Amino acid sequence: MNHYGPRLSGLIDALRRLPGVGPKSAQRMAFHLLDRDRDGAADLAQALADALTGITHCPECRMFCEDGHCAYCSDARRAAGQICVVETPADLLAIESGTGYRGCYFVLMGHLSPLDGVGPDELGLGQLETTLAGGGVQELIIAINPSVEGEATAYYLAGMGRKHGAKVTRIAHGVPMGGELEYVNASTLSHALSGRTPA
Amino acid sequence: MNHYGPRLSGLIDALRRLPGVGPKSAQRMAFHLLDRDRDGAADLAQALADALTGITHCPECRMFCEDGHCAYCSDARRAAGQICVVETPADLLAIESGTGYRGCYFVLMGHLSPLDGVGPDELGLGQLETTLAGGGVQELIIAINPSVEGEATAYYLAGMGRKHGAKVTRIAHGVPMGGELEYVNASTLSHALSGRTPA
Numbered sequence: 137m138n139h140y141g142p143r144l145s146g147l148i149d150a151l152r153r154l155p156g157v158g159p160k161s162a163q164r165m166a167f168h169l170l171d172r173d174r175d176g177a178a179d180l181a182q183a184l185a186d187a188l189t190g191i192t193h194c195p196e197c198r199m200f201c202e203d204g205h206c207a208y209c210s211d212a213r214r215a216a217g218q219i220c221v222v223e224t225p226a227d228l229l230a231i232e233s234g235t236g237y238r239g240c241y242f243v244l245m246g247h248l249s250p251l252d253g254v255g256p257d258e259l260g261l262g263q264l265e266t267t268l269a270g271g272g273v274q275e276l277i278i279a280i281n282p283s284v285e286g287e288a289t290a291y292y293l294a295g296m297g298r299k300h301g302a303k304v305t306r307i308a309h310g311v312p313m314g315g316e317l318e319y320v321n322a323s324t325l326s327h328a329l330s331g332r333t334p335a
Numbered sequence: 336m337n338h339y340g341p342r343l344s345g346l347i348d349a350l351r352r353l354p355g356v357g358p359k360s361a362q363r364m365a366f367h368l369l370d371r372d373r374d375g376a377a378d379l380a381q382a383l384a385d386a387l388t389g390i391t392h393c394p395e396c397r398m399f400c401e402d403g404h405c406a407y408c409s410d411a412r413r414a415a416g417q418i419c420v421v422e423t424p425a426d427l428l429a430i431e432s433g434t435g436y437r438g439c440y441f442v443l444m445g446h447l448s449p450l451d452g453v454g455p456d457e458l459g460l461g462q463l464e465t466t467l468a469g470g471g472v473q474e475l476i477i478a479i480n481p482s483v484e485g486e487a488t489a490y491y492l493a494g495m496g497r498k499h500g501a502k503v504t505r506i507a508h509g510v511p512m513g514g515e516l517e518y519v520n521a522s523t524l525s526h527a528l529s530g531r532t533p534a
Contacts, residue, residue, distance in 0.1 A: 141401035143382075143389045150382035151353075153375035155367045161355060167424050168354045169383070170390055170399060171444055176352035181383035183342075183349035184368070184376050190342045191369055200369060202340035225366055245370055 144170075196267070198243045198260050200225055208232075208241055215239040217274040219267070221293055223247055223281060231279060239277070242267075247280065247289040259289075261296065268300035278306045282327075343369075395466070397442045397459050399424055407431075407440055414438040416473040418466070420492055422446055422480060430478060438476070441466075446479065446488040458488075460495065467499035477505045481526075 140148070144166060151162035169177040193199070194206035201207070208214060208228075218239030222228050228241050244259040256262070267273065276297035280286040290306060297304040310328030311320050320328070339347070343365060350361040368376040392398070393405035400406070407413060407427075417438030421427050427440050443458040455461070466472060475496035479485040489505060496503040509527030510519050519527075 141390070141399075141406075143385045143401055144399060147382040147386040150375070150379040153372060153379065154350075154364045156360060156363070163425065163428075164355070165353045166386070167399075170386060171424070173352060174387060176349070177383050177387055180349040180352065181380045181387070183346040184380035184383075186342045187346040187365070187369060188373060188376055188380070191340070200340075200343060200366075202342050207340075225370070226362065 193245075196263075197241050198245055198263070199228060199241060213238070217272060218277060219264075219273055219275070220277040220279050221264070222279050223286070223289075227279065227281075239275075244280075244289070247283070247285040248292060249285050256292070261292075264293075265296055265300070268297065268302060271300075273300070273302045276302045276304045278304065280306075282309055392444075395462075396440050397444055397462070398427060398440060412437070416471060417476060418463075418472055418474070419476040419478050420463070421478050422485070422488075426478065426480075438474075443479075443488070446482070446484040447491060448484050455491070460491075463492075464495055464499070467496065467501060470499075472499070472501045475501045475503050477503065479505075481508055 147166045147169075148159070148162045151157055151165050152159060154162075157165070169180075190202055191200050192202075194201040194209055195204075196209045197206060199206040199208060215238065218237075219242050220231060220237060220239055221242045221244065222231065223244050223246060225243055225245075228243055231237055231241075242260075242264050244261075246254050246259060248254060248256070248259065268276070276293065278290045278293050280290045280293070294304045294306075308331055309324065310331055311317060311324065317325070346365045346368075347358070347361045350356055350364050351358060353361075356364070368379075389401055390399050391401075393400040393408055394403075395408045396405060398405040398407060414437060417436075418441050419430060419436060419438060420441045420443065421430065422443050422445060424442055424444075427442055430436055430440075441459075441463050443460075445453050445458060447453060447455070447458065467475070475492065477489045477492050479489045479492070493503045493505075507530055508523065509530055510516060510523065516524065
């Protein structure tokens with residue numbers, strides 16, 4: 137017998153739509169918000185509403201942005217001749233914070249997956265092609281995850297880049313720093329060997 | 336360099352206030368909601384707002400309720416002569432769904448903790464005392480977690496129950512079903528031994 141009222145059930149169901157939140161966690165979150173942090177619940181409701189109305193995708197690189205253009209595209213100090221293509225905003229942030237790369241980006245927001253109805257249009261590749269066709273892009277850096285769909289997406293992007301005369305590169309796949317050869321999987325080791333560079 | 340705009344930062348900070356959600360999870364949730372489940376985000380904002388306005392505490396047992404009285408207190412088939420005191424709504428639901436208990440409840444929403452400013456008033460114990468003084472309560476069942484603060488709370492409750500002539504009982508603490516004596520801690524084992532019952 138479930139004695140939750142409709143509002144409490146509604147809140148628990150809504151919290152379960154968050155990634156990684158199951159029924160027990162959702163119940164715990166709902167009780168915590170109602171019992172100990174009603175201000176936090178009000179803040180969260182307001183933040184969600186603000187985000188939904190105020191956050192859009194940058195028309196140039198498809199990253200999240202809040203005022204027309206994202207901070208990366210509107211930064212004049214960035215090398216406009218380099219475009220690094222990533223799958224998600226989180227990948228972009230990982231490259232931005234972990235490396236010295238200061239060129240431009242293009243965020244696909246996914247990868248090609250015809251079975252799920254995700255084709256070139258859903259990834260905004262027409263937009264990228266327009267940028268490439270405009271000239272001025274010397275290098276297209278493909279930083280896509282090496283999954284099956286990712287490889288197909290990378291292949292498609294490489295063809296598009298070459299068609300417009302850009303140099304197409306892929307980030308290196310190999311043994312991670314701190315990793316041990318003995319424990320690295322065979323596929324990674326093959327990549328590392330075929331991608332060897334002069335020492 | 337953090338290139339999040341104020342709305343996205345605000346959303347991530349608000350999500351971090353949920354229990355068990357750290358910075359990485361909050362970022363993942365925010366990106367998921369913005370990128371793949373904007374309907375879910377709108378539903379969550381609405382559910383939070385509805386819950387904040389519509390969910391209050393039952394004036395009798397302090398459980399969450401949505402229309403004046405909770406489903407437990409307003410159920411005439413329940414034994415009004417038994418009151419089971421628990422710390423949280425989750426504890427109430429565990430007892431309700433896991434046992435055959437069909438008496439009334441009283442939810443403390445915490446335990447006595449003078450250092451955190453939680454005294455008898457914060458736990459609504461005045462309200463419980465009024466109920467006890469009204470007579471008609473034969474048994475006060477204490478189902479408080481056996482922590483240090485929980486023990487103090489149970490001691491306080493037992494005194495209050497006895498003062499008003501109610502029979503005071505505590506749920507048994509002992510070896511859990513399926514547990515093995517060898518691996519049960521000493522304190523639990525002592526409780527199990529001193530709480531032995533005729534076979």
